[in-house]
Amino acid sequence: MSLKSLTLSLQFAREAASHRAVLPRHAVARWIRHALDLDAEITVRVVGADEGRRLNRDFRGKDYPTNVLTFDYARAPLVAADLVLCAPVVEREAAELRRPLAAHYAHLLVHGALHAQGWDHETGEADAEAMEARETAVLAGLGFADPYFTR
Template structure:
């Protein structure tokens, strides 16, 4: 299977726990996870941030005043996907612990989720769209060797 080309910028904000998140997000794995979620070439920036930056971005761009797990900003409607994926490290870590999932597995899920959003998938438009997106996430993640992220633990 030939995977789409990906130009990746992987960035970590300056916050106390950044090192622990950097360890579970080696560049080669992030590239692999994203490429498996893409159907066309892409230029993607992934930025791992603290709760303050995550909340500010969510407030300023989505008008929701809290830090969320992943924000997707897509910029191009051409054959090349151009997007920023912003993941809030404290939220991702908390969710992984609450769901009894490994931090790396949860990051893989959220990166796939964000990449699908950048390609037009949307789980907020209808229940049918939500089910289709969830099924696609499960298919991609299982192909990468991860368990179904929606299965109860």
């Protein structure tokens, strides 16, 4: 498998700086590149609850912070997108799922990268199953367990 080219900007809001150690640039780039079907320019921003809530409210009309938001600007010939991850939500979910924080971040980055390429789990059951299968395959290739397997 030939990995696609990725230009990555990795940003941490002050409120999320403690997650920098869990998200080294090389790991984030590796996780995203394995999900890409095209070359990409992606900015990943890890934010606190207030910024996550504001973005989710302003762009999706949902007044709560969510784990990952994908802002896709172009899909071909180059994927251009911003992925915003809300550190406190990701941390809480990882604890609830009893998964390592890095594994949950890897899943959400793969999930967001797939959204940036047009994958959508909210358009029907078949699309959701296809996206979950793709996420599971990508993550398995990276050495992570099936994120949809419940213990």
